[in-house]
Amino acid sequence: MPTVEKPTFCRICEPTCGMVATVEDDRLVRIRPDKDHPVTAGFSCPKGLEFLHVQNDEDRVLHPLRRRPDGSFEQVSWETAISEIGARLREIRRRHGGGSIGWYGGNPTAFSHSHALWIGWFLRGLGSRHLYTPNTQDTSSRFVASALLYGSPVVVPVPDLERTDFALLIGTNPLVSRGSLISAGNLRERFTEIVARGGRVVVVDPRRTETARAFEHVGVRPDGDAWLLLAMLHVIFTEGLADEAAIARQSTGVGTLRDAALKCPPDLAEERCGVPAAEIRTLARDFARARTAAAHGRTGACLGRHATLVNLLIDALNLVTGNLDREGGLLFGRGTIDLPRIAHLAGIDTYDTYRSRVGDLPEVIGQLPAPLMAEEIETPGEGQLRALLVSAGNPVLSVPGSNRLERALGQLDLQVGIDLYVNETHRHADYVLPAASFYERDDLVIAALDFHLKPFVQWTEAVVPPRGEARPDWEIIEDLARELGFAALSAPATKLVGTGRFGRLALRALAPAAGRLTPERLVDLLLRTGRDGDWFGLRPGGLSVAKLKENPRGVVLAEHLEAGTLKRHVFHRGRKVRLDGDVVEAELARLLESARPDADYPLLLIGRRDVRSHNSWMHNTPKHRDPERRQYAMVHPKDAADIGLSDGEVVRVSTAKGSIEIPARVTDEVVAGCIAVPHGWGHRDAGWQVANAAGGANVNEVLPADVADLERASGMAHLNGVPVRIEAAALSG
Ligand SMILES: Nc1nc2c(c(=O)[nH]1)N[C@H]1C(S)=C(S)[C@@H](COP(=O)(O)OP(=O)(O)OC[C@H]3O[C@@H](n4cnc5c(=O)[nH]c(N)nc54)[C@H](O)[C@@H]3O)O[C@H]1N2
Numbered sequence: 109m110p111t112v113e114k115p116t117f118c119r120i121c122e123p124t125c126g127m128v129a130t131v132e133d134d135r136l137v138r139i140r141p142d143k144d145h146p147v148t149a150g151f152s153c154p155k156g157l158e159f160l161h162v163q164n165d166e167d168r169v170l171h172p173l174r175r176r177p178d179g180s181f182e183q184v185s186w187e188t189a190i191s192e193i194g195a196r197l198r199e200i201r202r203r204h205g206g207g208s209i210g211w212y213g214g215n216p217t218a219f220s221h222s223h224a225l226w227i228g229w230f231l232r233g234l235g236s237r238h239l240y241t242p243n244t245q246d247t248s249s250r251f252v253a254s255a256l257l258y259g260s261p262v263v264v265p266v267p268d269l270e271r272t273d274f275a276l277l278i279g280t281n282p283l284v285s286r287g288s289l290i291s292a293g294n295l296r297e298r299f300t301e302i303v304a305r306g307g308r309v310v311v312v313d314p315r316r317t318e319t320a321r322a323f324e325h326v327g328v329r330p331d332g333d334a335w336l337l338l339a340m341l342h343v344i345f346t347e348g349l350a351d352e353a354a355i356a357r358q359s360t361g362v363g364t365l366r367d368a369a370l371k372c373p374p375d376l377a378e379e380r381c382g383v384p385a386a387e388i389r390t391l392a393r394d395f396a397r398a399r400t401a402a403a404h405g406r407t408g409a410c411l412g413r414h415a416t417l418v419n420l421l422i423d424a425l426n427l428v429t430g431n432l433d434r435e436g437g438l439l440f441g442r443g444t445i446d447l448p449r450i451a452h453l454a455g456i457d458t459y460d461t462y463r464s465r466v467g468d469l470p471e472v473i474g475q476l477p478a479p480l481m482a483e484e485i486e487t488p489g490e491g492q493l494r495a496l497l498v499s500a501g502n503p504v505l506s507v508p509g510s511n512r513l514e515r516a517l518g519q520l521d522l523q524v525g526i527d528l529y530v531n532e533t534h535r536h537a538d539y540v541l542p543a544a545s546f547y548e549r550d551d552l553v554i555a556a557l558d559f560h561l562k563p564f565v566q567w568t569e570a571v572v573p574p575r576g577e578a579r580p581d582w583e584i585i586e587d588l589a590r591e592l593g594f595a596a597l598s599a600p601a602t603k604l605v606g607t608g609r610f611g612r613l614a615l616r617a618l619a620p621a622a623g624r625l626t627p628e629r630l631v632d633l634l635l636r637t638g639r640d641g642d643w644f645g646l647r648p649g650g651l652s653v654a655k656l657k658e659n660p661r662g663v664v665l666a667e668h669l670e671a672g673t674l675k676r677h678v679f680h681r682g683r684k685v686r687l688d689g690d691v692v693e694a695e696l697a698r699l700l701e702s703a704r705p706d707a708d709y710p711l712l713l714i715g716r717r718d719v720r721s722h723n724s725w726m727h728n729t730p731k732h733r734d735p736e737r738r739q740y741a742m743v744h745p746k747d748a749a750d751i752g753l754s755d756g757e758v759v760r761v762s763t764a765k766g767s768i769e770i771p772a773r774v775t776d777e778v779v780a781g782c783i784a785v786p787h788g789w790g791h792r793d794a795g796w797q798v799a800n801a802a803g804g805a806n807v808n809e810v811l812p813a814d815v816a817d818l819e820r821a822s823g824m825a826h827l828n829g830v831p832v833r834i835e836a837a838a839l840s841g
Pocket residue numbers: 121155215246278279280281282284285286287288312313314315317328329330331332333406407408409412714715716717718719720721722723828829
């Protein structure tokens with residue numbers, strides 16, 4: 109068979125780098141970065157290249173598996189698996205109602221055109237509210253800040269790094285993570301260009317990260333950001349640096365923010381966030397006086413105890429300095445598929461329209477806090493969670509309170525996993541179904557569209573057929589839905605396109621091919637009725653899937669994001685950003701009244717991401733045979749000296765929930781009083797042999813996960829800045 113090279117793109121993380129896949133005999137034999145890609149231009153990272161090992165991994169699940177009474181798995185046919193799971197789900201629905209069946213859809217669902225949509229459809233068919241995702245360990249606080257500010261949780265502005273004079277990065281390490289809630293190819297290059305233009309890149313982080321080392325670093329105490337940001341606003345308001353015209357034009361409710369900022373002078377903030385008052389003043393003045401500036405936060409801003417407030421303050425800092433919705437500041441997505449509008453029409457841009465059965469916490473975009481899953485399984489009553497499907501996720505490693513979750517999973521009437529591997533969550537499942545990898549399916553990453561700095565869209569065909577009997581996630585979900593007797597996925601499509609002129613036109617165009625709505629047809633519909641669409645021939649040359657197939661390296665839609673689109677992106681009445689409200693006031697009060705450090709647990713734990721890991725996966729590649737690649741904790745020399753810990757020794761990290769032990773690296777890379785521990789480790793007894801051997805400790809076993817530990821405003825888990833105690837493991841009994 110001849111060797112074929114196919115342009116496509118990686119779907120592990122947000123740059124969605126252009127790749128060229130080399131295929132021989134229907135087998136992926138090489139992946140290389142695509143130099144001719146119009147956005148990523150030859151950029152990629154080690155994970156993207158190591159995906160070749162995942163693709164061809166002998167540990168991959170390639171056939172449906174069913175648990176035997178002795179706990180081992182046996183291979184069964186798809187027909188058997190789907191019909192048996194269907195029968196069990198029907199029985200559970202009959203006895204306990206559709207509301208007793210839930211789904212956890214993990215991180216990779218966001219990198220597919222269809223996976224998350226099909227899960228949503230499945231649960232709506234059941235009338236179930238048990239939808240869980242990594243969001244409460246990742247972005248719910250950001251989404252709630254958006255709901256409060258803009259009236260829609262899915263409106264998330266991006267920093268215009270291509271034109272800004274001052275990038276303020278809060279709790280993000282893009283030289284390793286490659287950027288999140290932003291998609292701009294090689295971010296190191298973007299940052300270097302800012303400096304080359306005479307601008308600045310300042311990184312606020314408790315650790316002198318790869319990004320902080322390459323640019324400027326402000327060493328903040330974990331969970332200190334709200335204090336830092338309020339004190340910056342204090343300086344800006346009291347020194348006349350605010351852009352009052354922009355505030356009046358764009359927002360309502362600034363008084364609440366101003367009052368809170370006035371209560372937080374830099375000297376008070378210094379005590380709480382560890383950044384010297386003089387440094388806070390200079391940072392505030394420099395940011396406000398820069399010709400243009402953009403503050404952007406990610407998981408370091410999203411996982412603290414005041415995360416919703418931190419995210420709100422980040423956008424407010426941009427707004428108050430006149431940097432929201434202007435070139436070089438924060439800009440809104442261009443929306444070739446107008447997600448906020450579509451989500452609004454479909455009624456899925458929700459926040460707090462209902463609350464969790466246990467814990468009374470708000471839904472965010474229809475999702476409930478994943479740390480509640482254990483208690484939802486354990487708590488009797490109507491809506492008790494009795495069956496859980498987990499696709500593209502590994503909550504036993506990724507969700508805090510994992511010991512309890514793992515025990516609770518054992519109480520389920522049915523547990524089904526859909527994955528590339530039998531991971532730590534699926535090792536107890538009743539069935540594990542083999543998912544196609546992203547190179548085995550067609551795709552367009554709808555969720556990333558609005559995060560591209562250079563508006564861009566790319567469609568890919570599957571570059572190889574699925575290995576073994578693997579199948580794309582959406583097809584598996586559709587089969588299960590059919591077992592439960594759901595109508596085809598056409599009713600939600602009606603909602604998505606609306607009932608306006610183009611909606612009607614689109615549905616008419618769709619009707620002749622009636623029947624199955626595939627992701628390709630859905631994407632086609634959304635593209636064609638979007639702002640660049642061909643409107644089914646009314647605008648020749650416009651976008652459609654066919655058009656994208658003619659351009660396999662994608663289509664650049666504009667050089668830059670536009671400024672001056674605020675009114676289109678704000679859903680509040682009057683189209684103004686809202687800076688006040690009950691939630692904001694409560695969160696500000698909670699911050700200003702919050703307690704100081706806990707004497708029993710004097711250190712603060714934060715997370716850390718590694719270049720070759722992706723949360724709990726990508727650990728089964730040959731590189732992870734190297735002990736150097738394994739998990740270790742970073743401890744400051746002063747804190748190490750206090751407990752007599754030397755570099756390379758094992759440190760015991762304890763919270764009120766328990767202890768874990770991890771080899772330590774003693775380094776002043778972390779600020780004193782802070783310990784950094786990567787999540788996603790603790791592999792054992794799962795189906796990935798290299799990962800099992802690499803082992804590690806599961807930090808989520810000791811992180812807080814009770815209802816009282818979750819943020820009231822967003823249900824967000826508290827995973828950064830968690831009070832801990834450390835001891836040298838060798839010395840303590
Ligand atoms: N190589 C690699 N890339 C990844 C991933 C991965 O696991 N590995 N995961 C992907 C996923 S799912 C996501 S969501 C993104 C996340 O993207 P990022 O958020 O950019 O990822 P992190 O490297 O975790 O960066 C968070 C930073 O916040 C800092 N931090 C911790 N606590 C605080 C705090 O209280 N205040 C401040 N200011 N900073 C704090 C941490 O030290 C860390 O440097 O990365 C994605 N990319």
